[in-house]
C-alpha cells in the first residue's frame with residue numbers, strides 16, 4: 120500500500136494501557152509538539168506491581184489534565200487537529216477504557232476522525248520520532264507486558280515473527296527483583312545491581328527449537344528463584360549482584376541473538392528496539408555491538424520514548440490515519456489485540 | 462439551558478437531553494451489554510434526533526455512582542471530557558438519588574439500592590417532602606443484614622426501588638412495612654438525572670471530578686489494613 124508521507128498532519132494521541140496516563144501532539148508523524156506523561160509508578164510501588172483497579176481510578180483523575188497540558192503546550196487549536204489517535208489495546212482493559220472513552224468524546228465534540236492504535240505499533244514508531252524508518256526492518260519490542268519480534272516490509276505493515284511463549288522479559292525482571300528483595304519496578308534495580316556483579320552463575324538460555332525466533336523466560340525466572348532459595352536454605356549468603364548480573368546476561372544474550380538472527384533471516388536494513396526494557400544498559404550495549412558486527416543500522420529511542428508515552432501512539436496513529444484507518448464512536452478497548460490486523 | 466444527561470453507572474444505560482424543563486429526548490436500555498461500545502453512539506444519535514450539536518449544550522449531568530466501577534469510569538470519562546473540551550458546566554448526581562425520584566408521592570421513606578455482592582448493597586435513604594425528593598441519609602455501602610434493622614427502627618413504610626430487587630425480595634419482606642416498587646419504578650431515568658442536574662451546582666473543577674465509588678480498591682484496602690497492624 121502506498122501512503123502519502125508528505126501529507127501534513129497534526130494528531131493528538133492518548134495512551135492509558137497500563138500505569139501511565141499520557142497525551143501528546145505530533146506533527147507530520149515525527150515532530151513532537153508536546154508529550155505529557157502522568158506516571159503512577161510511585162502509587163503502585165507500595166503494592167509491588169501495577170494494580171489494575173487502582174490504575175484505572177488514577178487514569179480518570181489525570182485524563183483531562185494531561186490532554187489539556189498536551190494541547191496547551193503544543194500551541195495548537197482544536198480546529199488544527201486532523202485526528203485523535205488512541206491506544207485501543209492490548210493492555211489492562213479498565214485502564215484502556217478511560218483513554219478510549221475520552222478519545223471518543225473528543226472526536227465527537229470536535230467532529231474529528233478517531234484513529235485506533237495498537238500499543239506495540241506505538242513502541243515501534245517511537246523510533247520514527249528519532250530517525251526515518253528503512254524497510255524491511257525488524258523491531259524488538261520488549262517491556263513489562265511484551266516481548267515481540269516484528270517484521271515490517273513497509274509503513275503500517277506488521278508481521279509478528281517471534282513472541283514470548285510465557286512471561287514477558289520485563290515480567291521476569293520484576294519477579295527476579297522481588298525475590299532478590301529489590302523494590303518495584305525491578306528492571307532498573309537489577310540493571311544497577313548487575314553492574315557491580317560478575318556473571319558467575321550459569322543460568323539457562325532458552326533457545327527453544329532450532330531456528331525459532333520465539334522467547335521463553337519462565338524457565339530462567341524459575342532457575343534464578345530456585346538458586347536464591349537453595350542458597351538461602353543452605354545458609355549461604357546470596358551474592359545478589361552476581362545473581363542479577365548472571366540473570367541479566369542470560370536475558371540479554373537471548374534477546375540480542377534472536378533479534379540479529381531475525382534481521383538476517385528477513386534481510387532487514389534496520390533494527391529497532393523499543394519498550395521499557397530497552398532502557399536496560401546492558402541490553403543496549405550488547406545490541407549495539409552485535410548490530411555493528413552484523414553491519415545492521417540499529418535505532419533505540421531515548422528513554423522518554425521507550426517507556427509508555429503518547430507521542431509514540433501519535434507517531435503510529437499518523438501512519439494509521441494516512442492509511443485511512445478510522446474507528447466510529449462504538450470503538451472499544453481490547454485487552455488482547457492482534458498487531459497484524461493493524 | 463440545554464442539558465445532556467449520562468448514566469452508565471449500573472446495568473441501565475441512559476442518555477437524555479433536556480431543554481429548560483422540557484425533555485427533548487431520552488434513550489434507555491436495561492440489558493447486559495457493553496456500555497463502552499454503546500454510550501457514545503447513543504449520545505450522538507440522541508443529539509442528532511433532537512437537533513442539537515455539542516456546542517448547543519450548556520451543561521452535562523452525569524450519574525456519579527455508586528455503581529459498577531467500570532460503568533462509572535465510562536460515564537465519568539465521557540462526561541468530564543465533553544465538559545472540559547467544550548467548556549461546559551459539569552454536574553455529578555448520585556446514581557441512587559436518580560432512582561429515588563421514582564418514589565415521588567410516596568408517604569414514608571424511599572430506599573433505592575444496588576446489589577454490591579457479598580451480602581452488601583449500595584443504598585441511601587430519601588423521602589418525598591414539599592413536592593420533591595430529599596435526602597435523609599447519605600449513600601453508603603452497607604451489609605443488608607445491618608441495613609434492614611436500621612430501616613425497621615424508623616417505624617414508617619419503606620419503599621424499595623432496585624433493579625436488583627429479585628435477589629433481595631425475600632430478605633426485604635421480613636421488614637414489617639416494606640413496600641416494593643413496580644416495573645419501571647426500579648429503572649433510573651436519565652431525564653430525571655438531567656432535571657436534578659439542572660437544580661444542582663456545577664462542580665468547581667472539571668479536571669478533579671471523580672466517580673463516587675464508595676469502596677476502596679481491594680488492594681488499597683488490604684494495604685491500609687497492613688499499615689494499621
Ligand SMILES: [Zn+2]
Pocket residue numbers: 238242262394395426427
Ligand atoms: Zn508499552
